[in-house]
Amino acid sequence: MAPQITPFKISIPDSALTSVKAKLSATTFPEEVDFSDDWKYGTILSDMKRLIKYWRDDFDWRAQEKKLNDTLPQFTTKVDVDGFGELEMHFVHKKSPKADSIPLLFCHGWPGSFIEVLKILPLLVENPDGPTFHVVAPSLPNFGFSQGVKQPGFGRSQYAEAIHKVMLNLGYDKYGKSSQFHFPAHPTNNLAVTQGGDWGFSITRLIGANYPTHCLASHINFVQIRAQTFASLLSTNTPLTPQEQAGIQRTQWFQQQGYGYNALQSSKPSTIGFALRDSPLALLSWIYEKLHDWTDAYPWTDDEVLAWISIYQFSRAGPEASARIYYEATHTNVEEEEAKLYGYNGAVKLGLSCFPQDLCVPPSTYGAGLGDLVFERRHADGGHFAAYERPELLVGDLREMFGDKGGAADVKGKVTV
DSSP states (O other): OOOOHHHEOOOOOOHHHHHHHHHHOOOOOOOOOOTOHHHHHHSHHHHHHHHHHHHHTTTTTHHHHHHHHHOOEEEEEEEEETTEEEEEEEEEEHHHHTTTTEEEEEOOOOOOOOOGGGHHHHHOOOOSSHHHHEEEEOOOOTTTTTTOOOOOOOOHHHHHHHHHHHHHTTTOSSSOOOOTTTOOOSOOSSOOEEEEEEEEEEEHHHHHOTTTTTOOOEEEEEOOHHHHHHHHHHHTOOOOOHHHHHHHHHHHHHHHHHHHHHHHHHHHHHHHHHHHOOOOOHHHHHHHHHHHHHHSSSSOOOHHHHHHHHHHHTTTOOOOGGGHHHHHHSSHHHHHHHHHHSSEEEEEEEEEEEBSSSOOOOOOOHHHHTTTEEEEEEEEBBBBBBHHHHHHHHHHHHHHHHHHHSTTTHHHHHOOO
């Protein structure tokens, strides 16, 4: 029997909206001090007051909900994760009208979600002059509208397994059958390529390592590097370009000034989880700081910010569940997984795109040690959420990497639709 693929529409209950409004009405702000609006100290008071007021009085979640439902074709399916049982997964799936398009699995991170695919989706599925893609963008377990995991030990390999099996359920499998919605079966591969940033680095790297006969290529826009490796690179006195020197400074800033959230979520995720679950103010402050600090002066509108936050506020497992991936990544199968993440994988073609206001921006010499590097570009602008901040640049890189003259041009010929 073919796995069931069920159409999905976001529909948050009125009671949840009413509860949020009540909590927003009871918000208590910190006392104003001389540095209340200094980003060096964290989220600024004036922005929080404006956003909370707008969220309470004027923000139209129903309009945002309709936009997401109208723009993003969404589904759910159930997958069985070894040792953890069945999970219901939410995902976006948009096929290109071109039959020879390349299946692409898009993996978000924290504090992102499937919403990050919003701007790149139409660019990936339509392209008159080059490669096109069938796009699958799941909500990771514990995120968005996918089911949460209640047992401990659900690490990065399990996240990789879960979204890999979404692809299997869709029929992207050499033994698979097309689903009831007539998604294509691929006799040679269950998925052609992966694309990811943030946790998408780890999860898509593990897909390539754990399922090498299925993953032909991987494109990454967050080039993660371990602190000790980064320090070793700096000690070699290798000549660096001005762009690489700026990347070193950005990486050092993150390690020294931007890593506090990571330390907490990696060690005591339940502690911050109470605040994220109970307080819209805390959730907004916790994530909004990242939207400001991790982007390259992206001009966020209040509607964009609150739509982004609302996906966490109304997530199926609760916003606190998303923090747990940090704990499991530092406590579950760490040595085994990191050997795969940071070791050389010659079986999967690799493409890297570096954006200067990302969190890890290592020198170009580093990327060649990760795998069969067939594409690399260092951009002059852009930050951590490249798919949302600079969609044209990210899609341009994918088109070049998989185009007729690109380093992964042969991928298209290996995909049978």
